[in-house]
Amino acid sequence: MFAEFGYGILLMGFAAAIYGAIAAVLGVRNRSTALVESARRAMLLTFPLISVSALSLIYLLVNDHYEVSFVYEVTSRSMPTYLKVTAWWGGQAGSLLFWSFLMSAFASAVTLRPWNRDIELLPWVIVVCSLTLAFFLGLVLFYENPFTRYWLIGGEVEAHMFAQRNASLFIPEDGRGLNPLLRHPGMIIHPPMLYLGFVSFVIPYAFAMAALITGRADDRWIRLTRRWTLWAWLFLSFGLVLGGRWAYDVLGWGGYWGxxxxxxxxxxxxLTGTAFLHSVMIQEKRGQLKHWNMVLIILTYSLVIFGTFLTRSGVLSSVHAFAQSAIGPLFFIFIGITFATSIFLLIKRWPELRSETEMKSMLSREALFLFNNLLFISILVVCFWGVMFPLVSELFTGQKVTVGPPFYERATAPLFSTLLFLMGVAPLSAWGRSTWQTLGRSIWKSALAAFIVTIGLFTFYTKNLYALIGFLLIVFVVFISLQEFWRGARARQKNQGENFFTALSRLIARDRRRYGGYIIHVSMALMAIGILGIELFQLETQGTLAQDEDLNIAGYTVVYRELASWDSLGEGVNYTRAVVDVYENGVYLGELNPRIDYYYDSQQNMTIPGNRSTLRDDLYI
Incomplete structure (x- = not known):
């Protein structure tokens, strides 16, 4: 019952999305506000409809309805309830429904805003959002249906949505269970954060296309979507960081990024979203880079769909990818159509998007921000080529040749280093025009402090040239950011007679965009410290130990004590755990317990490393 109900409601949501797109176009052509309003209400209707369908699927997951093929594939009786709920986005079909759910939520939210001043944009925003939503709903309904059920037909079990002739419903005793790699608390938050970031970027793209279609050459669409872009960037950033933490725990890479x-x-x-966030400030402040901003948001939208395509098509081998699926060509066609249409609209409006002012100084803030953008795009080119190279090599040679971390690290390290330097310099440059003298006066104190710290590191810590360059840039960025907080708070303290901390808090509240950017820059610099540690100071060793034998690495001595194996019947897992004592310079620090978990339902292993983490280093076994 719930399977048919969920599917039927989803079909209604698909019809509402299609109707919304058609009604919006007809409303513009016929100049009918009633049709546009009808399209807006259809867009609003998609959210409750898809929500009800999603709740139906969650009910089936939580209550062990293994006659539903998706429930059988991603859950089992031994799984806790929270994992059964998160299994919604743990499989191909469910994750596409989750994508559609978020898309309908955001599209509905954006249509609720007051549209009096921008009414000409509304129908085209609805069209873009509705067509994107309809595409994903179409995939769910007709290709990756999470509501299909198992039927026994002539002694064979087949998956169909509706009963076939001479078929009886087949109900397995238990499900296969979620992939062990996904049975982690990170499963609760990491995929939703990525999806939230992906889907949020659709909204700025929809406004950009609406601006191109209607011929709006001003920056109104940017101002309308500023918060959407910021939230999209934050969600995607959190998703990437949480994914790194998850990988560190369960994938055994010994690092956060593989x-x-x-x-x-x-x-x-x-990458393109970050470039866009910086570039739109130039259009707002100086009326420049209008073409470039359109290109960036088109690229971001296309890469969002492209990333979803790579994950779900099965064309690339990855621990994150789903199995091969028939939806790959459909994604490719959709990307091609939307990208070609976007470029056509951009070319059509190209003359109307001329810059209002010229870039007069290579040291101005807008010039440095543009250089920042070019670095982001350069990193994007490296990443895109590395991802696509296996497909290109297979196309031309018949063999799939992959590129590994050394390729990416060597190609992107100089680009990331230059970006780090610009993080410190660019915010101190003036809009319009700047000189070496004015820029030098702004940065010399921080540069001197960074140089002194680097000399200290050279004397007492490391002689590695690359590490010293990295630390120099990191300290430079941190000092410049802190200097800006200090300078602004001190100025306000003198002018307003406030104490320092009150002045600092009100300074940040008054200009959240500027000082929020400094906070992000400091955060990136701190992340860079961890990246340097992984890339330049990580030590690895391997060995086979008998009981009570030891292994030495970087001042640590690890002693293998014992191995135990037992079944947990309630969890359906066999645990094999080692006990390893850890010493440093003869001092006992404690024990670590690396283990292998074997899940009977999915018949798969998962390795859980033992990890001793301190501010100085991590010992990872």
Missing amino acids: WDPVEIAAFMPW
């Missing part, structure tokens, strides 16, 4: 193809697929729209 340059996996699907990781990179999520990273690429982050």
Whole structure:
């Protein structure tokens, strides 16, 4: 009952999305506000409809309805309830429904805003959002249906949505269970954050296309979508960071980033989205780079769909990717149509998007921001080529040749280093015109402090040239950011007679965009410290130990004590756990317990490393 109900409601949501797109276009052509309003209400209707369908699927997941093929594939009786709920986005069909659910929520939310001043944009925003939503709903309904059930037909079990002739419903005793890699608390938050980031970027793209279609050459569409863009960037950033933490716990990489193809697929729209966040400030402040901003948001939208395509088509091997599926060509066609249409609209409006002022100084803030953008795009090109190279090599040679982390690290390290330097310099440059003298006066104190700290690191910590360059840039960015907070708070303290902390808090509240950017820059610099540690100071060793034998690495001594194996019947898992004592310079620090978990339902292993983490280092076994 719930399967048919959920499918039927989803079909109604699909019809509402299609109707909304058609009604919006007809409303514009016939100048009918009634039709446009009808399209808006159809867009609003999609959210409750898809929500009800999603709740139906969650009910089936939680209550062990294994006659539903999706429930059988991603849950089992031994799984806790929270994992059964998160299994919604743990499989191909469910994740597409989750994508559609978020898309309908955001599209409905954006149509609720007051449209009096921008009424000409409304129908085209509805068209773009409705067509994107309809595409994903179409995939769910006709290709990756999470509501199909198992039927026994002539002694064979087949999956169909509706009963076939001479068929009886087949109900397995238990499900296969979720992939062990996904049975982690990170499963609760990491995929939703990525999806939220992906879907949020559709809204700025929809406004950009509406501006192109209606001929609006001003920056109104940017101002309307500023918060959407910020939230999209934050969600995607959190998703990437949480994914790194998840990988550190369960994938056994010994690091947070393995340059996996699907990781990179999520990273690429982050690159263009970050470039877009910086570039739109130039259009708002100086009326420049209007063409470039359109290109960036088109690229971001296309890369969002492209990343979803890579994950779900099965064309690339990845621990994150789903199995091969027939939806790959459909994604490719959709990307091609939307990208070609976007470029056509951009070319059509190209003359109307001329810059209002000229860039007069290579040291001005807008020039440095543009250089920042070019670096982001350069990193994007490296990532895109690395991801696509296996497909290109297979096309021309018949063999799929992959590129590994060394390729990405060598190609992107100089680009990331230059970006780090610009994080410190660009915000201190003036809009319009700047000189070496004015820029030098702004940065010399921070540069001197960074140089002194680097000398200290050279004397007492490391002689590695690359590490010293990295630390120099990191300290430079941190000092400049802190200097700006200090300078602004001190000025306000003198002018307003406030104490320092009150002045600082009100300073940040008054200009959240500027000082929020500094906070992000400091956060990126702190992340860079961890990246340097992984890339330049990580030590690895391997060995086979008998009981009570030891292994030495970087001042640590690890002693293998014992191995135990037992079944947990309630969880359906066999645990095999080692006990390893850890010493440093003869001092006992404690024990670590690396283990292998074998899940009987999915018949798969998962390795859980033992990890001792301190501010100085991590010992990872």
